[in-house]
Amino acid sequence: MTSPHPLAKFRPSWQLILTLLMFVFMYLPVLVLAFFSFNASPFSAGWGGFSLKWYAKMFSDERMLSALQDSLLVAFLAVMISAVLGTLMAVGLARYKFPGKGLYQGMSYLPLIIPDIAIAVATLVFLASLAIPLSLWTVVAAHVVFCISYIALVISTRLTGLNQHLEEAALDLGATPQQAFIKVLLPQLMPAIISGCLLSFVLSMDDLLISSFTAGGGTTTLPMEIFSRVRTGVKPDINALSVVLILGSGILAFAAEYIRFKGDQQQLGK
Amino acid sequence: MPPVHPSDSRFSGRSPRLSASRRRFLQLSGAALSGAVLTNCARNIGSGSTDASPASPASSSGGGDNTLHVYSWSAYIDDDLLKSFEQETGIKVVADIYDSNETMLAKIQAGGGKQYSIIYPSDYMVGQMAELNLLSPIDKERVPGYSDLLAQWKSPSYDVDNKDSIPYAWGTTGLVYNTEVLTKPVTDWSYLWDNKKQLSGKMTLLNDVREVMGFTLKSLGFSNSSKDPKQIEAAYKKLAQLKPAISSFTTDGWRDQIVVGDLLLSHAYSVDGIDAMASNPKLQYVIPSSGATVWTDTIVIPKAAPNVDAAYKWIAYTINPETAATVLARLKFATPNRKTLELLPKELRENPALIPPDAVLKKCEVLANVDTATDLYDRYWTQLTSG
Structure with a gap:
């Protein structure tokens, strides 16, 4: 990449320009949004001075906060359930042979490519056909469907890179299969489990369609609340909320990447 | 996938008899479950959406006498309203919200609406839902203050005689303009064509086929929901003349620009128009x-x-003039109820932008379903916006 010629250092390569352009393209809108969340004027065309009033307004908006609470609760529950099921699924698929395994494997990743609206309608029709009343739990169940796939996918890529002899060694040395799983396999998988969880957490927070079809009993997730307000005009308190969410998601994503990176390093070191 | 390693045989070979019977059990129960689900499916969906019988066995959710499930826009629900209703009647309200009429209809049709006793659809959606036989007729005697409705809403075109719906709030689609630059007051749609030169590149229209074609039809003296191909063509031709002067077709992108003066005139919903007026006194809707x-x-x-x-208790409570006036004043929506109107704050009540004079209101029209002509509208709209 780096040329030995000293002058070449000062001439930006096309790769650099392309990279910068891509970053500007992706992140400039986010920066503009963050910038205007501090604008005293409710209109983004004019700068009315620095103000934190939209943040104050957002934090005193009870409906918004209760929607945030619902969203967080749904995401936490869905991710917790998916983490357990997804890990078992990934390990099971990698370790065992059973008839229909290929089919199961293909189907387990389907939620990644099926459009949200199809999952949403199918889930609702299914729930209606069993006469299950819609509630927070139905949203959680619907979110588990796609969270499992993401978590299992992340874990299965990690599994292929694992040294299988470690688990066998544990068994040879007298560990029960349960002990080998908990003490040897699980710690090795932990970075993948955590980054899979964070990934699906963010996706669950983001989901509008599946939530709006499966929510009931007073459950309102944040995206549902925001989109319902668009009709009566969106105020910069939504900008403020977006900034808080972007920061939150950014920290989560960064943590996920960091944990994965550490895990890879540890594995390489061994 | 990892290569098959010795431990595989350990798991799969452990007890072939048990795993075979377990597999068989799973297959059988899987088949039984899916069969049960599919038959249930057909029955419940059939009864749940299209010919929803009140005795449907599936209407189990949220039934209890003391809970009312409401499906609404976020705007019409606030915590104070829910609390005071509960205090007054002892009925607990559980509110769910939707973000578009279409989402709401899809959810109801997929069978997810059985718990709701109150929904807030917009005008055209009432017609659509009535056609699908989803609504139960409103018993006017149980709706206090029904006779206080303004003449316009006694029998609106989307629901003759308010058979299935009670109007709650309304608004209009008009023009916002900058009075500092456009000193002569804008009074009619013809202003756009008469002052094409001055407005060139400084005006926006809504990004909505029916609204834009509708006002052009109005300016030609036709109904905004005309189904006559000749009238629609005339409207298209008239719009095509205006096209070079239009900066863009946008539903909310105009607000920032008109407030700072980059635009002179915009086609806008009354809610947004009144909002823009509040932030720049030079603007007029x-x-x-x-x-x-x-x-x-x-x-x-x-x-x-x-x-x-x-x-019915919820309807009586929410359309009660005092309750409705509080909600609608916050939203800057107009009310179809005479008594509610009197209770609105003076600056809203006497704002001709919110409540037009009767003579103008008489000429206003709801966008009605144009069923067969929809394709024609869409074709002209595509020609107009892409040309």
């Missing part, structure tokens, strides 16, 4: 004298409603 479109949000009781009594 007008309802053109040949009439604008008017939209209405209504309250309906779905056929499958589990708690009809509570639904």
Whole structure:
């Protein structure tokens, strides 16, 4: 990449320009949004001075906060359930042979490519056909469907890179299969489990369609609340909320990447 | 996938008899479950959406006498309203919200609406839901103050005689303009064509086929929901003349630009127009004298409603002039009820932008279903916006 010629250092390569352009393209809108969340004027065309009033307004908006609470609760529950099921699924698929395994494997990743609206309608029709009343739990169940796939996918890529002899060694040395799983396999998988969880957490927070079809009993997730307000005009308190969410998601994503990176390093070191 | 390693045989070979019977059990129960689900499916969906019988066995959710499930826009629900209703009637309200009429309809049709006793569809959606036989007729005697409705909403075109719906709030679609630059007051749609040169590149229209074609039809003296191909073509030709002067077709992108003065005139919903007026006193929202479109949000009781009594109590409570005036004043929506109107704050009540004079209101029209002509509208719209 780096040329030995000293002058070449000062001439930006096309790769650099392309990279910068891509970053500007992706992140400039986010920066503009963050910038205007501090604008005293409710209109983004004019700068009315620095103000934190939209943040104050957002934090005193009870409906918004209760929607945030619902969203967080749904995401936490869905991710917790998916983490357990997804890990078992990934390990099971990698370790065992059973008839229909290929089919199961293909189907387990389907939620990644099926459009949200199809999952949403199918889930609702299914729930209606069993006469299950819609509630927070139905949203959680619907979110588990796609969270499992993401978590299992992340874990299965990690599994292929694992040294299988470690688990066998544990068994040879007298560990029960349960002990080998908990003490040897699980710690090795932990970075993948955590980054899979964070990934699906963010996706669950983001989901509008599946939530709006499966929510009931007073459950309102944040995206549902925001989109319902668009009709009566969106105020910069939504900008403020977006900034808080972007920061939150950014920290989560960064943590996920960091944990994965550490895990890879540890594995390489061994 | 990892290569098959010795431990595989350990697991799969452990007890072939047990795993075979377990597999068989799983297969059988899987088949049984899916069979049960599929038969249930056909039955419940059939009864749940299209010919929803009130005795449907599936209407189990949210039934209890003391809970009312409401499906609404976020705007019409606030915690104070829910609390005071509960205090007054002892009925607990559980509110769910939707973000578009289409989402709401899809959810109801997929069978997810059985718990709701109150829904707030917009005008055209009332017609659509009535066609699908999803609504139960409103018993006017149980709706106090029904006779106080303004003449316009006694029998609106989307629901003749308010058979299935009670109008709750309304607004118009008009023009916002900058009075500092456009000193001569804008009074009618013809202003756009008469002052094409001055407005060139400084005006926007809504990104909505029916609204834009509708006002052009109005300016030609036709109904905004005309189905006559000749009238629609005439409207298209008239719009094509205006096209070079239009900066863009946008539903909310104009607000920032008109406030700072980059735009002179925008086609806008009254809510947004009044909002823009509040942030820049030089702006003025007008309802053109040949009439604008008017939209209405209504309250309906779905056929499958589990708690009809509570639904009527909710209607009585929310359309009660004092309650409605508080909600609508916050939203800057207009009310179809004469008594509510009197209770609105003076600056809203006497704002011709919100409540147009009767003579103008008489000329305003709801966008009605144009069924067969929809394709024609869409074709001209594509020609107009892509040309």
